[in-house]
Amino acid sequence: MTFRKPTGGEIDRHTLLRFTFNGVEYTGHPGDTLASALLANGVHEIGSSVKLGRPRGIVAAGSEDPTSLVQIEAPFPEPMLLATTVELYDGLVARGLAGQGRLAPEPDPARYDAKHEHCDVLVVGAGPAGLVAALTAARSGARVVLLDEQNQAGGALLGVDEYLDDRPSAEWVGDIVAELRTTPGVLVLERTTAFGMYQDGFVLALQKRTDHLGFAAPAGVARQRVWRIRTKQTVLATGAHERPVVFADNDRPGIMLASSARTFLHRYGVLPGSRAVVFTTNDSAYCAAIDLAESGVDIALIADARPDAPARLATECAARGIEVRAGQVVTGTEGPGRVTAVSIGDTRIECDTLLVSGGWNPVVSLFSQARGKLRYDTELGAFVPGEELDTVRAAGSATGELDLNACARQGREAGSAAAAAAGFTPGGQVPLPVSDSRCTSRSGLVVWRVPGADDASFVDLQRDSTVADVLRATGAGLRSLEHIKRYTTIGTAHDQGKTSGMIAAGIVAEALGVELAEQRPTTFRPPYTSVSFAALAGRDRGELHDPVRVTAIHPWHVANGALFEDVGQWKRPWYYPKPGEDLHTAVLRECRATRESVGMMDGSTLGKIDVQGRDAGRFLDMLYTNMMSTLKVGRIRYGVMCGVDGMVIDDGTVIRVGEERYLVTTTTGNAAKILDWMEEWLQTEWPHLDVHCASVTEHWATIPLVGPRSRDVLAAVAPDLDVSNEAFEFMTWHDTHVAGVPARVCRISFSGELAYEINVTAWYGLAVWEALMAAGEKYGITPYGTETMHVLRAEKGYPIIGQETDATVTPQDLGMSWAVSKKKPDFIGKRSFARVENNRTDRKQLVGLLPVDPTVLLPEGSQIVETDRLPEPPVRMLGHVTSSYPSAALGRTFALALVRSGHERIGETLYVPYEDSLVPVTVTDSVLYDKEGARRDG
Amino acid sequence: MTSPAQPPGAHLPEHPDFLWDNPEPKASYDVVVVGGGGHGLATAYYLAKVHGITNVAVLEKGWLAGGNMARNTTIIRSNYLWDESSGIYEHSLKLWEGLEEDLGYPILFDQRGVLNLAHSLQDVRDSVRRVNANRLNGIDAEWVDPAGVKEICPIVNISPDVRYPVLGATYQPRAGIAKHDYVAWGYARAAHAMGVDLIQNCEVTGLETSGGRITAVQTSRGRIAAGKVALCAAGHSSVLAKMAGIRLPLASHPLQALVSELLEPVHPTVVMSNAVHVYVSQAHKGELVMGAGIDSYNGYGQRGSFHIIEQQMSAALELFPVFARAHLLRTWAGIVDVSPDASPIVGLTPVGGLYLNCGWGTGGFKATPGVGDCFAHTIAHDKPHPFNEPFTLERFTTGALVDEHGAAAVAH
């Protein structure tokens, strides 16, 4: 049997859409929602409830529906959508849910994106108030964004069959939208829900761009888009939701909000059933009853809770043979599933539909998110915006106004005030429509519930929470609505209490004997309606989750088989295995080649910060523990930076480029943090300093050329440069040409070997790298990665920040007291060095560890203990292994470690728990290779 | 239509029929606890239960346990790096293990394990180090490789082809989650039953001292004399301490969290990642509960910025591609009190009879029983419990920091 009217509604009857619901095939039409199509097929039972397993139907026609949760299975599984907001498409497969959805194991093929939009006036809601507001603002020349969650403008008008200015309301809507669309600077978005309102006019909205196309959705178009809107002024014309009344067994399918039934009728040409009882506390349900009666639904009775029925509407009903009983309430329903009968006191009426109206709740979620205060409107029985904010105004039924003409007037006022506040002068006035509506009186009776079986009187149909639960909560001693919400779980489901929240508040106030005006409603939290994770992640997934940074030389590394390590955002060559090599064999080869002849690596990822200004030297003296202002132009100094707690946070070389200019190098992972750190000090503590900092990391390609043969290789490619030890001293730099390209060459070493760091403009990085490879060929030049770099520096006892340090290590702990100035009056961290704790001799200090068995490789991260037998936990730990490698140069394994009183323990045997044994290790100085530094000058 | 034999939400326990009364404040108490969050309520409970001190009021400016206690993501673990931390957190975890029985309240404590993922070689080193330290401290801890991660939580994407591949994880099987409201209400009900007054809508606006000792608190509901005053005000701790002239090294930040709608079980454990910054569990009803890092600015607004949510969604989908079409249902923020070394401050103050418990930042829920017990001991004996002895205020002058931040880099 069909419940589709032969005519009417915004559907395309000529096109048939096939869909499957709960395993049964049905048809519907373009323009339908899944809910309207199901109702047209007479399907009312959608799913079952989460706690009690009771059948659940369709209560409302829009996003406020508490019950019609479905799982989409095709085209792609998506959980927990409302049948009332799923637009129908051909091939849709869905099923009703028992309160929990299912995630698809297969990857979501859809794309998502985000867009920024800036406007003067944002209007949320394209009902009469919003339309007039938007047009008013637009006519003043303001940039306007108008958005609405529906697939077309009209708002409440979509659910009624009314005339505006003596013509169908759709025409009036169409005219306004047409003018908006042709006004420059105006953006009208359908299927777009403003779901979050944040500080300073930042509003988030979700646009469903292709969901309604189903299988026909074009693959290249983002399915959903998050609009990040920054607006000067906002008009919230978000409308109102009809409120149910709670009574015994009010949760059966077939029990529906009266206005929603009216919407199904007018918008979709669907009848909710054959025979309906109407239960109302206000006028609006009369229009639903009359319209439905005119469409052939048998309206058995209107029970009006008010002592007197509205005379004019009652007459209209009488003319249609609809009985109206004033002072009557529904006291129960019968099932088993869909409603079959309704009790009104002693009267039992058979029906398949019960339409309910308990009045209207203005949609104040966004207003509340904007931190606007709410006020309880006693007449309406709902919270309404209680103030006007500087940048946010409400208009239309969002304020509690129900009369269309008055709503439109509010829209005009709000639109013009918003435009004026955004700096625009009024344009042509938008005429207010005159409506023939007759069910918009505010004079209702506020009824939250009809006394009856409390444990079958459902407040939150999705959470199965009843009046009994609410009363149990107040009986337990709870007073705050937030507590009661948590105790009962009312308002925590997908609908966030859109239909249940106000009723719960009302029942609580009644139970406690307090005024609702004194109650604080529970906080409205974003999002207004649920938003898919994927939409929020947008394009920031996979490769784009975090930018991948690669150096200018990267293609060479890839072509030459490098394996990569993630260091911060950078991809760094880790090692270059030859066929058959694993990490250790490759690294041993790379190390040996470098120490014995020459190797080179791509050091371009090191952070580089250009520090300029009159006070640059002074500034760096404050940042580093050692003195930088005394550095001579042309020279280089290694420096350590500490936090205010005196713990090492970074290190690197500083080049004095000119009198007022330094180039600071940071570790790869810390480059951004150190620039931040510099800016924080400059902007908050030392704004008087004349210093400017800029990141130049990307500008340079940096190639350390390392090993006894590095001088020969450099000489071959840098004919202008005198590479002799005398002319080019350690810790100096020269500008020259390398491979024909302007270059800055620094003589620094992170391996103990003779080494040069060649810096060229990034553009030339690859060419210079290749030139060095060619020039070094006869020496067997060997490219190496981070692992070899780590081994070479560890053999020399040089720490890696973040590996040997962990924010609890001082320069002194690292054996770098020499890098801490005794002369400087102040620098960051200095005060902390005077603290008791910093002066203990039993601090953890950096030492070397040699496993007694030279073939044992200690796992990095191993703990170190004092005894060769483990006592019961807690075991006293002396420190841990920070780095551990096999060494070609030492012909054995070795490690670096932080060990309590480490400097005093040199020569001692300690133990490292490793699997089931304790490995004996000898504590040594951290410098294990070339202690005398003989290799530095080649 | 799906109608399972047992609806998915049928098994959840109900709250009891009676929780607490709402008394008027008395003129004076032996101990006034300021802040009715988890810590304040637990402190009152152990004061009464362990030390027999029942002339106690918990003063809460809003609704009981409506601060961070109502907003956290309920991760419970004790696999902290340093001995000092593992001491107090493991003490707490042991109390969790008997808490349901102790309180006679269904707190839904569920030891489903916590995975802390490693995404870089340094993460791996740090993780292995922490596992080794945990074991020597008698705390259950394992290092698991990516295949092991997948075995524990099959929906984690361990493909090497993602932006930051999972290189392994630390795993603490005894870690887990509990239901925050149930925990708070369990403590509140039990404390109330032993005679503790729970006073809501009672904001402390001043602290009175005389001769270097605390004598009373001023509140929005009048002056209340107090023998001892214990501050448990989390994000507002510095505001309160300032009333007694004490400057705390704390920064209050918003910290956000969110939930999805209810979903069939997909996520059997708790997964945390610092590099791909998000942490996730699936609560008993079926919602995914997630959080990430703090908002960087300071404030008391209990509201964060939306880009934090967007970033954590992109992180979540990196780790859990199956979440793509789950929906964000609700977001919120608390105010967390972050100390310079990311460890708490629990102990005495320069003012006699005034005790401090704060600085738990993003991770104090798990400590609720432990700190409640130790703080009650501190108050009762005017002397720190051995487990909170390291967490003095003085450590910021002496330098005896317990820096979990830099060293372990795991929050929450």
Ligand SMILES: Cc1cc2nc3c(=O)[nH]c(=O)nc-3n(C[C@H](O)[C@H](O)[C@H](O)COP(=O)(O)OP(=O)(O)OC[C@H]3O[C@@H](n4cnc5c(N)ncnc54)[C@H](O)[C@@H]3O)c2cc1C
């Ligand atoms: C989003 C989020 C996620 C988190 N996730 C975790 C997690 O997974 N695991 C974990 O262990 N921890 C987590 N935490 C941290 C944890 O919530 C807190 O560390 C812990 O709850 C703090 O203790 P509390 O419960 O006593 O705090 P709160 O519940 O905040 O209690 C403090 C109370 O003091 C009251 N108060 C303040 N000023 C006054 C005054 N002047 N007078 C009277 N009362 C006052 C407040 O209203 C508040 O109720 C998270 C925190 C947040 C915000």
